[in-house]
Amino acid sequence: MLLLAVDTSGKQGSIALARCGPGDACEVIETAPVPGGTFSAALVPEIAALLAKRGFSKAEIGAFAVVSGPGSFTGLRVGLAAIKALAEVLAKPIAAVSMLEVLAVSGAQGKVAAVLDAGRNEVFVGEYEATGTAIRMNHERLLRREQWLESTVDSLIVTPDKVVAEAARGKGLQVCEVEWPRADEVARLGCRKIAAGETVSPEALEAKYIGQSDSEIFVKGSC
Numbered sequence: 001m002l003l004l005a006v007d008t009s010g011k012q013g014s015i016a017l018a019r020c021g022p023g024d025a026c027e028v029i030e031t032a033p034v035p036g037g038t039f040s041a042a043l044v045p046e047i048a049a050l051l052a053k054r055g056f057s058k059a060e061i062g063a064f065a066v067v068s069g070p071g072s073f074t075g076l077r078v079g080l081a082a083i084k085a086l087a088e089v090l091a092k093p094i095a096a097v098s099m100l101e102v103l104a105v106s107g108a109q110g111k112v113a114a115v116l117d118a119g120r121n122e123v124f125v126g127e128y129e130a131t132g133t134a135i136r137m138n139h140e141r142l143l144r145r146e147q148w149l150e151s152t153v154d155s156l157i158v159t160p161d162k163v164v165a166e167a168a169r170g171k172g173l174q175v176c177e178v179e180w181p182r183a184d185e186v187a188r189l190g191c192r193k194i195a196a197g198e199t200v201s202p203e204a205l206e207a208k209y210i211g212q213s214d215s216e217i218f219v220k221g222s223c
Helices: 039-053 073-090 099-104 145-151 162-170 183-195 214-221
Strands: 002-007 013-020 026-034 061-069 094-098 110-119 122-131 134-144 156-159 175-177
Touching (some): 002 183, 013 039, 013 183, 026 183, 039 073, 061 073, 061 183, 094 183, 099 183, 134 145, 145 162, 156 162, 162 175
Parallel strands (some): 110 156
Antiparallel strands (some): 002 013, 013 026, 110 122, 122 134
């Protein structure tokens, strides 16, 4: 089954084509970048170009995987809108993927805390238990950086953010600093979710911001 994976949650985005095989097997065909700041204009043309390059039509896509959060308010909306439209037209399932979970399934075992800088001295934190190839989420939340550092004790910290990594090391925590995940990693997790039946319809697909958007904070703080 041909899978299209999309990530527009960060400063830079990416897309990937993959084949989901028996069980939760995933064969990545190709990954392509989507330049930051141009998601609304570039995402759909980049998807079309990647399909054409590999000789596929959109009708051959059997499922989708998309990062639903946390991340850029505007970026997430662009990625989700594109996948909603394609999935609705093609009547195909969607695996909604948390970027925190993508970080957490990087191979670590035991207690894992995936952490992303959320700005304003806050962090997005996803706490998981990893055993073998299975991973269970305890919770995902938005915390003040100091609150997170004081409450984290025995988890391996997985993060792509240098500031977060340095703060955690300063507290003596075990840190695994990684690159920002690309859409091929989103595709692998998407294949696992699809094999487990963890999919949503286009109508049910929603962004998972965890914290408030800048616009919500502005509106609530205005007179």
